[in-house]
Amino acid sequence: MSAVVGKAESLRDAYGKALVELGEKDSKLVVLDADLSGSTRTVLFGQKFPDRFFNVGVMEPTMMSIAAGLALQGRTVYASTFAVFAAGQAYNFVRQSICYNHANVKIVATHGGLLVGPDGGTHQIVEDIGLMRGLPGMTVIVPADAPTTRAATFAVAEREGPAYVRLTRENLPTVTDGSFALGKAAELRSGTDLTIVAVGALVARGLEVAEELAKVGISTRVLDFASVKPFDGPALLRAARDTGAILVLEEHSVLTGVGALVASTTSENYPVPVRRVGVPDLFGESGDAWALLDRYGMSKDRIRDEAWELLKVRGKVQ
Amino acid sequence: MTFAAQSGHPGGSLSVTDLLTALLFHEMKVDPARVDWPERDRLVLSKGHASPALYAALALRGFLPREELLSFRKLGSRLQGHVDRNKLPCIEASTGCLGQGIGMAVGMALDARLRHAPQRVYAVLGDGECQAGPTWEALMAGGHYRLSNLVAILDRNGLETDGSTESIMGIEPIADKFRAFRYHTLEIDGHSFPAILEALAEARRTTDQPTAIVARTVKGKGVSFMEGKHQYHGKPPTKAEAEQALSELSRASEGPS
Numbered sequence: 096m097s098a099v100v101g102k103a104e105s106l107r108d109a110y111g112k113a114l115v116e117l118g119e120k121d122s123k124l125v126v127l128d129a130d131l132s133g134s135t136r137t138v139l140f141g142q143k144f145p146d147r148f149f150n151v152g153v154m155e156p157t158m159m160s161i162a163a164g165l166a167l168q169g170r171t172v173y174a175s176t177f178a179v180f181a182a183g184q185a186y187n188f189v190r191q192s193i194c195y196n197h198a199n200v201k202i203v204a205t206h207g208g209l210l211v212g213p214d215g216g217t218h219q220i221v222e223d224i225g226l227m228r229g230l231p232g233m234t235v236i237v238p239a240d241a242p243t244t245r246a247a248t249f250a251v252a253e254r255e256g257p258a259y260v261r262l263t264r265e266n267l268p269t270v271t272d273g274s275f276a277l278g279k280a281a282e283l284r285s286g287t288d289l290t291i292v293a294v295g296a297l298v299a300r301g302l303e304v305a306e307e308l309a310k311v312g313i314s315t316r317v318l319d320f321a322s323v324k325p326f327d328g329p330a331l332l333r334a335a336r337d338t339g340a341i342l343v344l345e346e347h348s349v350l351t352g353v354g355a356l357v358a359s360t361t362s363e364n365y366p367v368p369v370r371r372v373g374v375p376d377l378f379g380e381s382g383d384a385w386a387l388l389d390r391y392g393m394s395k396d397r398i399r400d401e402a403w404e405l406l407k408v409r410g411k412v413q
Numbered sequence: 414m415t416f417a418a419q420s421g422h423p424g425g426s427l428s429v430t431d432l433l434t435a436l437l438f439h440e441m442k443v444d445p446a447r448v449d450w451p452e453r454d455r456l457v458l459s460k461g462h463a464s465p466a467l468y469a470a471l472a473l474r475g476f477l478p479r480e481e482l483l484s485f486r487k488l489g490s491r492l493q494g495h496v497d498r499n500k501l502p503c504i505e506a507s508t509g510c511l512g513q514g515i516g517m518a519v520g521m522a523l524d525a526r527l528r529h530a531p532q533r534v535y536a537v538l539g540d541g542e543c544q545a546g547p548t549w550e551a552l553m554a555g556g557h558y559r560l561s562n563l564v565a566i567l568d569r570n571g572l573e574t575d576g577s578t579e580s581i582m583g584i585e586p587i588a589d590k591f592r593a594f595r596y597h598t599l600e601i602d603g604h605s606f607p608a609i610l611e612a613l614a615e616a617r618r619t620t621d622q623p624t625a626i627v628a629r630t631v632k633g634k635g636v637s638f639m640e641g642k643h644q645y646h647g648k649p650p651t652k653a654e655a656e657q658a659l660s661e662l663s664r665a666s667e668g669p670s
Contacts (some may be wrong), residue, residue, distance in 0.1 A: 124507075125527070132482070146527070149558075157516040157550035164457075164520020165508060191510045192517055197499060 101269030109241035127151035154204035159188035178204035212384035219379035225351025239298035242273025278325035278338025286316035297344035418486035426466035445475035459514025460539030505656035506606035541573030556595030591625035603628025
């Protein structure tokens with residue numbers, strides 16, 4: 096464990112505990128799950144409030160419609176399953192039943208990305224951020240740690256309308272103080288030579304690389320863009336102006352993820368060199384979760400190399 | 414409406430008209446002056462393409478001006494091709510992509526039960542929609558939770574876009590399927606008002622499980638050249654056809670001479 100990141104904690108536990116607190120505050124709040132409540136940790140809510148917890152079994156598309164129906168009656172509804180089912184299996188149900196209806200449903204999807212590990216490529220969705228971000232009216236949050244997960248679970252309840260929160264199966268080191276705000280990027284490290292924009296599990300790797308670069312005199316800003324939608328455009332453009340180069344890190348397809356968003360936003364408003372570290376146009380495979388990140392191009396070495404390329408382009412290193 | 418729009422789904426609108434009329438004019442607790450009345454009964458048109466029938470019934474019931482009907486499917490209209498609650502507040506749930514309305518109805522019925530509210534939820538399904546897996550997911554949930562405040566009404570006109578349901582992907586024996594999914598299941602003539610109203614009354618008397626009403630209907634009902642023709646599922650009439658259709662329907666509404 097490096098000095099720049101904290102102890103690894105479970106995002107899913109943070110979610111489950113936050114749900115219980117929400118359930119205590121809002122007696123109308125209901126929670127749905129699709130036979131994965133032990134893994135998603137909605138079981139904690141179910142044990143405390145059995146009358147307001149519906150485990151609908153393996154019917155993820157219809158879980159979204161049922162959630163929408165409950166929400167259209169004036170309730171705040173949380174619905175959880177793995178990301179591959181929430182965003183993949185149920186896509187058009189999220190689209191019509193929830194988003195088209197402006198239903199107040201918070202989809203908290205666990206097991207996003209390659210870090211699902213041994214379950215393999217069928218279950219490692221690397222397209223969900225793109226799918227969910229493209230839906231009109233959808234809020235999209237990708238927490239990097241447990242404190243942000245907790246804060247985001249509360250924050251989406253405060254904002255009327257649909258939301259998608261993508262959690263990771265693996266425990267992640269704490270990198271924030273949990274002061275998450277919708278639509279705001281968190282500056283985890285200040286810097287002037289280069290900006291690393293990161294979401295989810297790769298925020299910690301970004302901080303570690305920034306620390307290494309500091310040892311050779313490179314000043315790296317690190318922005319946690321947990322709030323993918325709404326997106327903090329001003330913070331991104333400030334970073335573009337101040338540092339002149341942006342490296343994006345995400346455990347998601349580079350085709351449709353945050354890297355694509357950063358590249359399009361900067362090129363339209365303040366063009367600077369942007370490089371994307373993420374999953375190439377490939378499905379994953381079974382294996383150790385963290386080894387998969389290395390295998391699919393998200394190792395610390397790769398991040399350092401990409402940073403160096405950007406610094407070369409900017410004439411800051413040879 | 415479908416002639417004026419030169420698009421839309423006349424066949425499946427005409428088959429469901431009598432069912433919607435019975436619901437909105439006789440069975441359901443609704444008030445056109447209070448569309449947001451919390452205790453109103455809920456109607457979810459899971460076969461959202463039958464929007465012309467619902468818009469017409471809502472207009473005659475006083476929920477929207479009759480003149481608005483001809484704006485159907487036009488740019489800026491509240492009367493979207495498939496029913497849309499954001500544009501037209503008396504619509505309970507936006508539908509159109511099949512297999513979702515029944516799920517939303519299950520959610521609404523669950524909510525009413527949690528609140529111990531005397532509210533009833535009516536979901537109107539198409540028979541092509543019964544080929545969709547999620548329809549059965551939702552029906553399974555309604556049966557599992559014993560939602561006696563839920564009534565699933567199947568507009569069993571026998572036809573879908575490309576032909577008859579039984580030639581494309583058979584859904585029979587459909588009543589047995591509903592029974593297997595734990596529904597009190599009734600089979601009726603979907604164009605007989607006494608039969609429809611009695612079935613709805615029996616649903617009200619059913620207190621430990623949801624009710625399914627298999628309403629046998631005729632696609633294009635009331636228009637001689639449309640009746641039983643799948644070709645009019647998603648095709649609007651020509652001007653001459655529209656004039657003939659309106660003439661036949663208005664003669665029918667005046668009663669036998």
